[in-house]
Amino acid sequence: MKLMLGILPFILALLAYMIASDMRLAENAGDKLLPSFSSIGEAIQRFAFEPSKRTGEILLWVDTASSLSRLAMGVGVSAVIGFFVGVACGVVPYVRANLSPFVRVLSMVPPIALLPILFIVFGLGEVSKVVLIVLGIAPFIARDVQQRVEELPHEQMIKAQTLGASTWQIIIRVVIPQVMPRLLNAVRLSLGPAWLFLIAAEAIASTDGLGYRIFLVRRYLDMETILPYVVWITLLAYLMDLGLKKTIRVAFPWFEGKRDDA
Template sequence: MFCAGAMRTHKLLGLHAEPGPLLNWVLTLLPFVLLVATYLVASHKMLEENPRAKLLPSVQTMGETMKRLATEPDKRTGHYTLLHDTTVSLKRLLTGILLAAVTGLLLGLNMGLFPGFRTMFLPFVTFLSIIPPLAILPMLFIVFGVDEVAKITLIFIGSVFVITRDIYLATMAMPKEQITKALSMGVSQLGAVYRVIMPQILPRLLNTTRLTLGAAWLFLIAAEAIASTEGLGYRVYLMRRYMAMDAIIPYVCWITLIGYCMDLTLRKLVSWLYPWYGK
């Protein structure tokens, strides 16, 4: 959209567009409104034809179903389904991603700073990172059983290499003079790594972890779909067996909301802990 000859900056189009506060809101909300509106129209049409159609349930049906799943204990297990699924899934997700972040930081940092370490691990990590984790999922289940370990391992494998490689790149990009200076001031080698370089890498770690969360969710759901007794992904796949879209759609929205909140938290954490980062 090239606006030739326009003297003042356009409100909507062009590289220098400056939408006002109101227009900003409108632009932000527009795609959401369109998506919801399209759904509502399609759902209404379908339900008019067959009031019990399962594919696109009405907002009211979804609300009632979710109310039941959130506030009434399950007949067989006595758990509150939504709460239980959420805690179980979050535990898996956070354990996996936390392990991946710590491992990724240590591996990436040391690969970036110690040439010996780098020679030994860089080709290996690069090689492993190419393996599609989902393709070896059945193997994970066979090795680690159908319990928690296999699911957490999948999330770990799915995120650790991306984090490692990103931390490695960030470490390599650090000016080497810093280390020279630190060493000449009498800091030990490990001190230079963990007290000079690492604190500068930590915000990058949080950001990378934040971006890896999407993949981590994918692996969580995939693992729960294959063999599970509880969890958000388990529920979605179980409901699929009888096409209960009135529960699946709100579950997907719920997963999205949790994911968004995690993203937001990490973003705020970075700007709160490391106000200098990215400036």
């Protein structure tokens, strides 16, 4: 029953699209805004299973590999930076006083507004796209991790210090084990913005990638290609989110239970 209730909105959305498409195509057989499912199927066959006549590559898989590699690098670097900065700001008062205000201000800067600067500084290659993702989500991850560290019971720190633990031992044995699930959860929440920044960068300056393909065919009003690409991006994002959620549940079962209690 729960599964059916979850699927129902998707079924209704497909039915609504099918009805609207049939109505528009009945009035104008050449309408490109809402192509029929058969036209979309033919487009999928063309770009997902047939080699390109120009390059000999299957476009969907080449674009997917390019986008996922950029996204993985950007999210990975952001997670590492956010983790270390967040832990340092949460544990060491001197670092918090100096670095926390900067991270807070940086998190307020719209990353898309920095895109022209990144292209000028780093060029139009892969680095600028990865840096855009890092600037967009690393401050958020750092602030989330810092908040988690500051929420840890102060008694744990006192007991560890009483037992002779150094700052590094407190970080490794007390802080990190409790912060890791929060880090993964912060990465989950940042996947949406990360995809947004990636698509924007690929649309402006790229020769491959999912965002590049969408903005390339938009000039021809090729909705038969755009719609499947959008659905594919959504599916990839959902699978990544689901994978991280399962990882947290398996590796840190106590974290989900603690959130439910809260």
